[in-house]
Amino acid sequence: MAIINVGVREIHCKIVYYGPGMCGKTSNLQYIHSQVPREAKGDLLSIATETERTLFFDFLPLDLGKVRGFSTRFHLYTVPGQVLYERTRVAVLNGADGVVFVADSQRDKLQEDIKSLQELARNITRQNKKFSEFPIVLQYNKRDIPNALPVPVMDKYLNPLHWQRYDAVATTGVGVFDTLKAISKLVISKL
Amino acid sequence: MDPQLTSLIVPPEEVAHIDECLARLVDDTGGNYALLLDKSGQVIASNGDGNRQDTTALGALIAGSFASSQQIAKLLREKDFRMLLQQGVRENLFIALIEDQWILTIIFNKGTHIGLVKVLTKKATEELASVLERVRKQRQTRDEVLGSNFRTSMEDTIDLLFRD
């Protein structure tokens, strides 16, 4: 739930990047962190294993400065994708205002994408929120890979609710900011 | 619209109550720092020694560890962990949940007795719970608070800042 703190004139929103292991969630945050001007970002905090897999979450605070007198902050999080860590994903998802679902476009990852999306639906519903009305933006990542699934096929399995959807190559930044802009605006529209 | 998606609007007079409550908790326990977080990890108010470097990251981590302790509770079929104590070499952290929505944290050192912290924190959580109840009930709309042009201004800022 977003917080509008009228006393200190601040607005806070929480956005979570969700998706199967290795789909590129951390890469999204790393790219955003590398491009956003210094005064608008905090440190990128990563709680990871020695092999750089996300263990708990990545966290990137963005500060949009004053808009109509209110300081506005977006907090971006990623969840660990490994199947085993569902409880941790539930913890990170707590209180989220919007979700970017990052799907892996590799042909042999579709099953994992579908499973992860079903799990997301379950976990949003458990927070007593309506999944069909929850702010979600889809990102089809790794479009640079030769065996990437055609977009219509991914749409068929992952986008029955017709969310906004962006093709991306998170490692080089393609589509990363389009995705971030879309989810930010969606969250703001629901404040 | 789904009521779960609307924001929590905290009016100035309630922010003042919260500040007062945190200040009293720090004072009465002789603690170093008190922090009120939303369960999403966002800092609502803080009080105490001002040179805590990264309150934002602290908020994210405390909320994360509290949420994960609640998942542990579920696995253990424990109804809930309402409170959490983290003991350090220099400082301790005591964390308490307020109505499943807010998280109160107090940081204190060896000079303060944990029993005192527990009692006074419990008192503070009751006070903050009634603040939260009033905040949840208040009926100001977003447009009344932010102005009707807020959304377009916000979208312009997003376009300006979120690009490579």
Ligand SMILES: Nc1nc2c(ncn2[C@@H]2O[C@H](COP(=O)(O)OP(=O)(O)O)[C@@H](O)[C@H]2O)c(=O)[nH]1
């Ligand atoms: N080819 C390609 N590799 C990517 C892309 N995005 C991420 N990767 C790689 O996929 C691996 C996992 O990425 P990471 O961001 O850690 O995934 P996470 O588990 O979702 O956080 C890393 O080796 C990345 O370099 C992409 O768009 N294209």
Ligand SMILES: [Mg+2]
């Ligand atoms: Mg990761």
